[in-house]
């Protein structure tokens with residue numbers, strides 16, 4: 001929304017959220033999300049044509065276009081638990097729009113939703129009994145955290161789905177015009193509603209599938225002496241395959257990939273396609289296997305026990321340049337290491353200690369004292385038995401590993417879960433160094 005405000009000076013954009021603390025943060029210079037370049041974009045428009053407010057109803061009533069951008073997490077209860085998308089926030093937005101009404105509205109699904117969600121929104125809006133007209137548009141978001149500003153400024157494509165009626169096509173055109181302010185028309189794809197909704201789930205499923213595919217091969221590399229980086233380079237040179245998303249690692253994370261694949265597979269089962277569901281399930285199963293394999297490798301190399309051993313964990317965010325740790329592989333790895341009675345010494349430049357403890361469900365008594373948060377990498381590594389690198393933060397590339405090695409217990413191990421470091425150089429220093437997909 002900040003990018004739309006920045007590019008479309010004629011539009012007034014008001015971001016509303018029920019969470020008042022979040023709105024207060026959006027109105028401050030300590031934004032609730034860390035994203036390179038975001039603060040500058042917000043500051044350039046805030047107070048001019050970009051506003052943040054918790055007065056949801058008033059702003060929705062006044063708006064001509066409403067982007068529903070609320071969370072659509074995996075359902076944690078009842079029917080479809082652990083698979084289906086929890087649509088209660090989308091539904092409550094639709095009900096609130098129906099309640100406040102107000103003239104002609106274009107209601108845009110920006111959240112990632114299961115295919116056919118627009119039908120639910122339509123049923124709610126049509127039952128409002130309020131004197132207002134509306135069109136529903138699907139406009140899924142394809143940005144990636146960490147590179148969101150560049151992705152928004154120069155997207156590979158913008159997808160806009162709408163109904164084929166003249167009113168539906170009018171609404172599609174209005175949203176096209178908004179983006180056309182800065183995006184080339186040939187990059188703006190228009191489709192029907194269902195293709196647009198399904199394309200977002202499919203895009204995430206394909207992206208995650210590539211990571212699970214190369215991670216599956218990484219397991220075989222470790223057994224055979226092949227090197228997964230070399231294999232990725234070799235296969236990526238085939239223009240039909242391409243190089244992107246072939247980096248093997250401890251596993252994918254983030255708030256989207258897992259939930260969207262689970263949702264896709266739930267939809268397949270719902271529509272009587274169990275074989276298709278099973279196919280996509282494997283992407284998540286492989287990702288879980290990769291995280292567990294990483295922990296097993298640590299155990300195997302450290303004489304089958306980490307009990308009482310200090311492990312410096314570098315990185316908790318699910319990728320670099322974000323403070324988002326939702327579904328981060330670090331969560332699963334840290335939980336397993338704590339189960340194995342390791343002492344975790346964690347450093348991350350953006351994720352806070354409180355957030356980490358919460359995600360590890362650490363209360364008094366539950367491994368509480370087995371975890372220490374450090375503001376300095378050197379302190380986290382000091383007297384540790386091993387380093388587990390779990391996020392590819394740039395600052396981890398150029399550490400003084402010679403000094404770090406000297407401060408560690410011997411033998412000193414390093415497990416690079418992102419294939420970020422030069423293992424041969426580390427071995428020269430004296431480390432027992434292991435990457436992913438390398439013997």
Ligand SMILES: NC(=O)c1ccc[n+]([C@@H]2O[C@H](COP(=O)([O-])OP(=O)(O)OC[C@H]3O[C@@H](n4cnc5c(N)ncnc54)[C@H](O)[C@@H]3O)[C@@H](O)[C@H]2O)c1
Nearest residue numbers: 016017018019069070071072089092093111112141142145
């Ligand atoms: N995070 C990403 O990188 C990304 C990328 C593409 C798509 N998406 C999709 O965008 C959607 C939002 O993701 P997110 O990561 O921003 O989620 P989030 O949980 O960080 O933010 C959602 C916000 O919606 C607010 N909210 C919930 N119900 C509300 C209501 N009824 N009225 C007003 N505000 C309400 C919450 O308070 C919260 O601040 C999801 O569907 C996600 O799949 C996210």
